[in-house]
Structure formats: C-alpha cells, structure tokens
Amino acid sequence: MPQMGVSVAEGTVAEWRKQPGDRVEADEPICVISTDKIDTDVPAPASGVLVEILVPEGETVDVGTVLARIEVEGSEALGVGRWALEDGTDAKPNGGKRYSPVVARMAAQHDLDLEAIKGTGRQGRVTKKDVLAFLEHADEAPMHIESPYRPEPEPQSPTPKAQSPKPGALSRMRRSIGEHMKRSLETAATCTTWIEADMSRIEAGREQLGLTALPLVARCAIAALREHPQLNAWLEGEAYTVHDAVHLGIAVSLGDEGLIVPVIHDAQELSAEGLGRRIKDAAKRARSGELRPDEVRGGTFTITNPGQYGSIMATPVINQPQVAILDLEAVVKRPVVIDDAIAIRPMTIFGLSWDHRALDGVLAAQFLASLRRHVEAWDGG
Amino acid sequence: MPTMTYLQAISDGLREEMRDDERVFCMGEDIGVFGGAFKVTDGFIDEFGPDRVMDTPLAESGIVGTAVGAAVVGLRPVCEMQFSDFISCGFDQLVNVAGKMHYRQGLAVPITVRLPTGGGFSGGPFHSQNPEAWFMHSPGIKIVAPATPEDAKGLLISAIRDPNPVLFCEHKHLYRRIKGDVEAGAYATPMRARVARDGDDLVVITYGAMVHTALEATEELEGVRVLDLRSLVPLDEEAILDSVRACAKVVVVDEANELCAAGAQVAALIAERGFEDLDGPVVRVATPNVPIPFSPPLEQAVLPSVDRVKEACVELLAY
Numbered sequence: 001m002p003q004m005g006v007s008v009a010e011g012t013v014a015e016w017r018k019q020p021g022d023r024v025e026a027d028e029p030i031c032v033i034s035t036d037k038i039d040t041d042v043p044a045p046a047s048g049v050l051v052e053i054l055v056p057e058g059e060t061v062d063v064g065t066v067l068a069r070i071e072v073e074g075s076e077a078l079g080v081g082r083w084a085l086e087d088g089t090d091a092k093p094n095g096g097k098r099y100s101p102v103v104a105r106m107a108a109q110h111d112l113d114l115e116a117i118k119g120t121g122r123q124g125r126v127t128k129k130d131v132l133a134f135l136e137h138a139d140e141a142p143m144h145i146e147s148p149y150r151p152e153p154e155p156q157s158p159t160p161k162a163q164s165p166k167p168g169a170l171s172r173m174r175r176s177i178g179e180h181m182k183r184s185l186e187t188a189a190t191c192t193t194w195i196e197a198d199m200s201r202i203e204a205g206r207e208q209l210g211l212t213a214l215p216l217v218a219r220c221a222i223a224a225l226r227e228h229p230q231l232n233a234w235l236e237g238e239a240y241t242v243h244d245a246v247h248l249g250i251a252v253s254l255g256d257e258g259l260i261v262p263v264i265h266d267a268q269e270l271s272a273e274g275l276g277r278r279i280k281d282a283a284k285r286a287r288s289g290e291l292r293p294d295e296v297r298g299g300t301f302t303i304t305n306p307g308q309y310g311s312i313m314a315t316p317v318i319n320q321p322q323v324a325i326l327d328l329e330a331v332v333k334r335p336v337v338i339d340d341a342i343a344i345r346p347m348t349i350f351g352l353s354w355d356h357r358a359l360d361g362v363l364a365a366q367f368l369a370s371l372r373r374h375v376e377a378w379d380g381g
Numbered sequence: 382m383p384t385m386t387y388l389q390a391i392s393d394g395l396r397e398e399m400r401d402d403e404r405v406f407c408m409g410e411d412i413g414v415f416g417g418a419f420k421v422t423d424g425f426i427d428e429f430g431p432d433r434v435m436d437t438p439l440a441e442s443g444i445v446g447t448a449v450g451a452a453v454v455g456l457r458p459v460c461e462m463q464f465s466d467f468i469s470c471g472f473d474q475l476v477n478v479a480g481k482m483h484y485r486q487g488l489a490v491p492i493t494v495r496l497p498t499g500g501g502f503s504g505g506p507f508h509s510q511n512p513e514a515w516f517m518h519s520p521g522i523k524i525v526a527p528a529t530p531e532d533a534k535g536l537l538i539s540a541i542r543d544p545n546p547v548l549f550c551e552h553k554h555l556y557r558r559i560k561g562d563v564e565a566g567a568y569a570t571p572m573r574a575r576v577a578r579d580g581d582d583l584v585v586i587t588y589g590a591m592v593h594t595a596l597e598a599t600e601e602l603e604g605v606r607v608l609d610l611r612s613l614v615p616l617d618e619e620a621i622l623d624s625v626r627a628c629a630k631v632v633v634v635d636e637a638n639e640l641c642a643a644g645a646q647v648a649a650l651i652a653e654r655g656f657e658d659l660d661g662p663v664v665r666v667a668t669p670n671v672p673i674p675f676s677p678p679l680e681q682a683v684l685p686s687v688d689r690v691k692e693a694c695v696e697l698l699a700y
Contacts, residue, residue: 100660102629122700128629128660129582 001055001065002042004035005294011035012060013067014172018050024070031067035293037176037260048072099126106131111210115280173258184320188235189356192315195368199331199346201378205272208380213331214250214305215276217350220374221326222246222268225301228367232300234321235358249299249319250279252286253306260286261319263299272380303328307348316353323358326371327351385563388556390530391495392421394537395459397567399429402457405541406433408444409461409495418463419497419556441471448492449479457541458492465496465550466510479546480521489544493537498526499590499636500684501554506672509680511589511637513550517614517646524613525572526550528592530561532611535570542569552590559593572612574620580606583698584624586647587634588613591685595634598690605694613643621647622655629660630700632693634685639667661700666693 001011014034018024029041030050044050052069055061099107099114103126107114110131117134119126170178184190202216209216225232225246233242248267252260262282267275285291302319307329316327327350334347350371354364385393398405406429407422413436416423426434437444441462448458462468468475475494482490500509516522523545527533533551540547577592582604585595592609599605608624610617625631631651633644648663666685674680 100629101657102660105657125700127700 001033001061001063001067003063004033004038004040005292005297008035008063008293010060010062013055013057014039016053016057017041018044020050020053022050024048024050030070034172036296037173037258038291038293038296039289040292041289042067044070046070046072097126100128102128103131106135110135111208113210113276113280115284171257173254173260177258180320181317184317187320188318188323190315190318190353191356191361191364192351192353193361193364193368194313194349194351195365195372196347196349197372197375198336199348199375202375203331203346205378205380209273209276211272211276214303214328215272215279216378217328217371217375218248218250218267218275218279218303219270219272220371220378221301221303222248223374224367224370226268227370228363230359230363231324231354231367233323233358234300235323235355236321240358243300245300247298247300248275249302249322250282251302251304252283254287260291260296261299261302262286262291262295263297265298302326305329307331313349314351316351318353318355324352324354324364324367327353382562382564384560385530385534386557387527387530387533387551387559387561388419388421390534390561390563391537391551392423392425393563394534394567395421395541396425396428397534398457398459398538398541399425399433401567402541403433404455405457405459406435406451407459407461408435408437408448410437410439410444410463412436412461417461419553421461421495421551441467441469442474445471445474445479445492445494448494449474449482449490452479452490452492453482453488459495459541460492461495462497464504464508464553465498465512466507468494468496468512468548472515475522475546476516476519480516480519482521483545484521490546491541491544492546493540493543493549494546495537495549495551497553497556498550499552499554500673500680501590503675503677503680504553504673505675509673511550511635513548513613514637514642514645516548517643518641521546522614523547523572524550525611526552526589526613527570527611528552528555528559528577528589528609530559530563532570532575532609534563535568536572536611538567539569539572550589554590555593570611572615572617574608574610574612574617576620576624577607577609578605580604581627583630583632583694584608584628585632585634585690585694586610586621586624586644588643589636591634591636591690594685594687595690598687599694602691602694602698605698610643610647616643616646616650618650618654621650622658625651625655626658629658630697631655631659631661632664632666632690632697634690635665635667636684637668638670639665640670642667661697664693664697666690 004011011033013031015032018030024030024044026047027043030044031042033040033042048070051071055067114126117126117130120130121127202213206213206216229242232246245266246268248264249261264278302325304316305328310330312329314327316325318325329349331346331348333344335342336345352364352368412422413426413434444460448460451458479490482488498511513524516524525536527536537549540549584606586608587595588610595607606628633647635642635644644665651663666689668683
C-alpha cells in the first residue's frame with residue numbers, strides 16, 4: 001500500500017485491474033486504491049508478470065502492506081517510437097502538456113487558454129488546426145445568456161469507474177457525498193444570503209487574462225475573506241478556529257459520478273492567473289481520478305459554481321467543518337438602473353450559505369457587500 | 382505550346398542559346414559525333430560544327446579547366462559530365478578554381494556544367510549519385526535542379542546566362558519519363574522555388590525527381606503542399622519560410638544521401654527561422670548514407686519511395 005499522502009495511514013483496494021498471470025508493464029495501473037473519496041491508480045513498479053494478489057478487493061490495509069507480487073523478467077528493450085517524447089511519457093512530473101512552437105505562439109498572441117481547447121493530434125495534442133478551429137468558434141456571436149464558467153474539457157481517458165454498483169445500490173462516492181451533506185444539514189444552522197453584483201469589470205478582466213470568471217471571483221472572495229476572517233473558519237463542536245491562510249475548496253462536478261472538492265492551499269498567495277491555473281489543474285485531475293488525498297483536505301472555505309447551465313440562485317450546503325460556502329451562478333445581461341438611467345449589464349447573484357451557530361446574518365451581508373465591492377471594482381486583481 | 386520530354390527540353394534550351402549567342406559552346410565526352418551518352422546533343426554537331434560541339438578526352442579536370450579558361454576570356458561554355466558522379470575528377474577545377482576565381486581575381490566565370498544525376502535504373506554506385514550537396518558547401522557555385530521540362534529549359538538558359546559557375550543537375554530518371562508543355566523560343570526561369578501543388582496542412586519540400594515522388598505520394602492526401610525548390614544555391618529561403626508559415630508541418634525529401642544533404646540545410650533553416658511556425662517535428666525522408674546498390678530491389682529499398690514519403694506525411698499529419 002503506497003503512501004498516498006502525508007496524512008493517509010491506510011487505504012482500501014477498490015479494484016484489481018490485473019489478475020494473477022497477467023503481464024504488466026512498468027507504470028501501468030495494476031489496481032485502484034481508495035482513500036476517502038479519492039481513487040488513485042497504483043502503477044506497477046516494474047515490468048513482469050503479476051504472480052500473486054495479497055490484498056483482495058474491498059479490504060483496507062495499512063500503508064506499507066504488500067499488495068501483490070510481480071515476477072520481474074530480464075531487462076527488455078523499450079519501444080521507442082518516431083517521437084519518443086510523445087510516447088509513454090504521460091506521467092510528466094509537472095503533469096504539464098507539451099505544445100508545439102506555433103501553438104504556443106498563437107496562444108500568446110490571442111491570449112488563449114490552451115487547456116480549454118480539445119486536441120485532435122497524437123495523444124490528444126492540441127494542433128495548430130485545433131487552435132484555428134477554436135479561434136473561429138470564438139468569433140461566433142455570444143448567446144443571450146452567457147456564462148463565464150466554461151466547462152472543463154472532457155477528460156481524455158475515461159474516468160476509472162470506482163466500483164460497478166450493484167443494481168439499485170448507490171456508488172461509494174454518492175454514499176459518501178450523501179453522508180457529508182446530511183451531516184452538515186443536521187449539524188449546522190444553515191442560512192443563505194444573496195447579493196446581486198455587476199460583472200462588467202470581471203467580464204472584461206477575464207477576457208483580458210484569457211480565464212474563466214471563476215478565478216477572478218475567487219480572488220475577490222479571498223480579499224473579502226481577509227476582511228471578514230470569521231468566515232474563513234472551522235466550527236467543530238464548540239471549537240471555533242479562525243484561519244489566517246485561505247485554503248480554498250472548489251467544487252468540481254464529476255458528472256454522473258458525483259462531486260469532489262479539491263483544495264487550493266494558501267490561495268491568498270495566488271493571483272487570479274495563478275488561481276485559474278491551479279483550479280484548472282485540480283479540476284482536470286479530479287476528473288481523471290488523479291487527485292492525491294491531501295489535495296481534498298484542509299479546506300477553510302468553499303466555492304461552488306454550477307452557473308454554467310443558466311441557473312441563477314441556489315442554497316448550497318456548507319462543507320463541514322467550514323462555516324460558509326459561496327455559490328456562483330449564471331451571469332445574465334439585465335437592465336439595471338445606474339444614475340437614474342437604464343443600462344444593460346451582465347449581472348449575477350452571489351449566494352452565501354453560512355452557519356448561524358458561528359455567526360450572524362449581518363456578517364454574511366457584510367462579506368457579500370465586500371465581495372461585491374471587489375468584483376465591481378476589479379482592476380486586475 | 383509544344384509537348385516535350387525533359388530531355389528534349391534540355392536540348393531545346395541549349396540549342397536556343399547556341400543559336401542566339403555565338404559565345405555559347407559545348408564540351409564533353411562523346412557529345413559530338415555520338416550525340417551524347419543520353420543523346421541530349423544529338424544532331425548538334427551537324428548544326429553548329431565541331432568547334433562549338435567539342436568531343437573531349439575522358440578527363441573531367443581538363444574539361445572543367447578548359448571551360449574556366451574559355452569563360453575568363455569571354456566565352457560561355459556548357460560542359461557535360463557524362464554522369465554527375467564523374468564530377469569528382471573535376472572537383473579541384475570547379476571548387477578551387479572556378480568557384481573562387483571571382484573572389485581572388487575579380488573575374489567572372491560564366492560556365493555551366495550539366496550533371497546527369499540520380500538513380501532508379503540500377504546504375505549502381507558510380508552512376509546514380511546526387512552530388513549537389515558537395516558543391517552547396519563550396520562558396521561561389523550556383524546549383525539548379527529542375528523537375529519539369531518547362532523548368533529544365535528555362536533554368537538551363539538562366540544557367541548559361543548567369544555570370545557565375547552554375548551546376549545544372551538534370552535527373553536521368555526524368556529524361557524520357559516526364560513530358561510537359563514547353564514554351565517555344567528562349568526564356569529564362571528564375572532561380573527560385575515554385576509551389577508544385579498547393580495546400581496548407583503540410584508541405585513537402587524537395588527538388589528534382591523527388592518532386593514527382595512527392596506529388597504521387599500526396600495525391601490522395603488532403604491539404605498537402607509540394608514545394609519544388611528548383612534552385613539549391615541560391616536557396617529560396619523566403620519561399621521555404623512562407624510554406625512553413627502556411628502549413629506548419631514539414632517533410633523534407635532528398636534523393637541524395639541523408640547526411641548533410643540539401644534537405645538538411647532546409648531543415649536547419651526552418652529550425653532557426655521558422656521555429657515559431659512549426660506544429661510538429663521537421664521530418665526528413667532521404668537515402669540512407671550508403672552507396673547506391675546495383676541490385677534493383679536493394680536500390681528501390683534505399684531510394685525514397687512513394688510509399689515512404691506518403692507514410693511520413695500521414696504520420697506527421699496525425700501528429
């Protein structure tokens with residue numbers, strides 16, 4: 001059982017991908033280990049034949065326990081393709097993609113977010129044609145309701161199914177989410193407060209930076225949290241802990257499978273661009289099941305953003321033991337009154353669910369007012 | 382417009398220039414009475430006489446050296462190497478004397494050396510080579526390599542009129558195989574590249590006989606441009622970089638041995654000046670660094686084939 005994160009002491013074998021007698025290649029996933037909500041592929045440490053499975057599916061064992069034995073063969077030649085860099089080096093240390101010079105240049109020229117472009121080249125590489133097609137598409141007229149919360153690109157490899165659920169039974173992830181949500185509602189005195197905000201400057205800012213609105217709003221929320229640190233806190237029983245650092249949870253939908261909240265640690269140190277990069281990376285890895293258990297722990301405040309489908313308000317459930325959660329919904333052009341004149345502005349409604357045990361409504365309203373002030377005064381973060 | 386073979390177009394260009402300019406004369410082995418090993422100068426001796434269509438001994442150094450002397454005193458010699466492979470015997474006269482004459486003494490050396498190049502007909506290691514890169518490396522010598530009858534005539538005329546030593550690489554495998562419309566009368570084709578087929582997804586850059594290999598290889602592929610260099614020195618760098626800008630993916634094909642071939646220079650140019658336009662590695666297809674075998678199947682195995690060029694294009698298009 002590999003050490004999946006510093007705070008993890010045990011793990012459950014969710015699935016064996018290989019059976020005794022199967023050939024395995026070094027770094028090929030041989031089984032799936034599950035800790036909390038995170039499923040992680042365990043790569044084979046060497047090439048050879050899987051001769052013995054020591055821990056069956058469903059069993060939880062301590063870190064360091066031997067899971068299986070691989071009989072290693074004599075050294076064998078590695079297949080080197082025409083472009084060896086592209087072949088079999090998916091597991092790059094930084095998880096980064098490679099872009100060709102022309103693609104990198106076009107992205108810089110047009111301020112493009114390459115992660116948002118679907119690649120049709122070898123192993124999903126983004127080609128010049130993909131960028132051209134994306135640019136052509138980008139010129140199309142905006143829709144009536146324009147959400148800045150662009151969906152993340154589809155994961156390139158299908159998300160590994162944790163366990164095939166029995167007929168009628170909930171998946172392990174759904175059960176886990178259900179337990180968390182129910183416990184939160186039973187524990188917290190949840191109230192929700194809303195405020196309306198003009199997103200004009202955020203919209204302009206995000207276009208300039210080539211980002212979605214999420215990291216910009218997150219940046220504003222962090223600034224508001226610094227002014228109202230009582231919301232950046234945990235309430236555990238009677239222990240109320242206010243945090244200096246903002247460990248920002250971002251809810252990421254996994255489609256049918258459920259939801260997961262990767263945590264951007266020390267988010268207060270990041271610019272909007274930095275946040276954008278980290279959020280994108282976390283979301284991508286969440287969807288491909290590559291998050292480490294440490295990356296979903298320790299959040300002090302959470303943002304959820306289901307607005308891409310056009311919904312305008314929600315009452316999110318607080319992620320325990322945090323005391324508040326911010327909900328971002330669709331940005332919709334609306335007529336608004338500005339200096340006694342009617343103007344068309346991209347408006348949105350921010351919703352804050354907060355725990356009445358920890359604070360009162362006036363603080364929630366002050367936080368939202370502060371958030372709105374930062375959003376409407378956005379000047380590059 | 383008359384239709385001619387590549388070989389007839391070369392004869393036609395040479396004849397036009399000899400008729401127009403009495404300073405132009407030919408020298409070579411068996412080019413007079415016999416009409417040349419490949420019959421490029423068939424009938425020339427009857428029209429122009431033995432003073433302007435000179436049979437020489439088997440002595441390439443003597444042929445080139447004599448031509449240099451004649452050029453310096455104002456004539457326009459056109460030398461024929463029976464096979465381009467034999468130019469190695471005239472190397473010193475060409476590289477050290479002709480190529481550097483203008484630099485050392487300020488004298489123009491307007492000679493043209495016709496080099497029947499290339500393989501594909503089981504000629505073996507002494508009769509199939511593509512020696513152009515030897516001379517690209519040597520300053521002071523121009524090199525052209527036409528792929529079509531029209532360009533063969535026009536580039537030969539340009540070569541003869543050029544004040545520098547010019548190597549005219551005429552591919553033997555094109556002599557009677559390739560036909561095309563050729564304008565009547567004298568015309569000079571500029572020493573610049575031409576787009577043989579347009580496209581903007583990938584460009585195959587090549588010259589000489591490989592232009593036809595590239596055209597055939599990419600006939601069924603969509604969006605593939607074929608750039609025919611036509612001239613190696615001067616190399617049309619802007620045309621190459623334009624194609625890289627438009628297509629972003631490049632396959633460079635040489636019939637010559639791969640190491641330090643003309644295509645290597647093209648690839649180096651793209652790496653240096655076209656880097657930011659590339660959407661994939663520059664791929665080369667060339668003859669491996671081996672002598673050209675006599676054996677027909679072995680020769681076909683080493684020369685870039687239609688299949689090899691096509692495979693390289695398909696693979697790079699998918700990159």
